[in-house]
Amino acid sequence: MSAWKRIALEKLPEYRGLIETADTPMALWIDLHSEFERVSDEDLIRRIFEYARWCMQSPGQGRYLSDAGTAAVCAFYEHLPRHTKIRRELPRWLTREEFASLREAFRYHLSEQEFSEFEAEFLGQTK
Structure with a gap:
């Protein structure tokens, strides 16, 4: 079994079928993000973010992200600023360092003005 599936099963056993x-x-x-938008259980939210972190840290080729890391960025992180409820809670789940490393992903679906507001909102909540 691939590492991305094994770790997903360890962290998110309630999604065994999806995994x-x-x-x-x-x-x-893609499926996890759809589920994430409906989740209100803080433990599950925390574990989804832990899995996303693991994906970002999983080894890729050279200095490139792994397939799991790329998927976490493209199908999860880059969509987070588009959802008001999630956006407001983001400082609880991401550090400033993580935010900085994901700046370009967060910009993807936002205009420059929207991104500036989002960034100021996040940084203002994480002082």
Whole structure:
């Protein structure tokens, strides 16, 4: 079993069905993001962020992200600023360093003005 599936099963056993049927990390993250938008359980939210962190840290080729890391960025992180409720809670789940490393991903679906407001909002809450 691939590491991305094994770790996902360890961290998110309630999503066993999604994890076992996913053919790629991208397919899994697309499904996980859809689930994440409906989650209110703080423990589950924390574990989803832990899995996203693991994906970002999993070894890729050279200085590139792994497939799991790329999937976490493209199918999870870059969508977070678009959802008001999630956006307001983001400082609880991300450090300033993580935010800085994800700046370009967060910009993807936002205009420059929207990104500036989002960044100021996040930084203002994490002083």
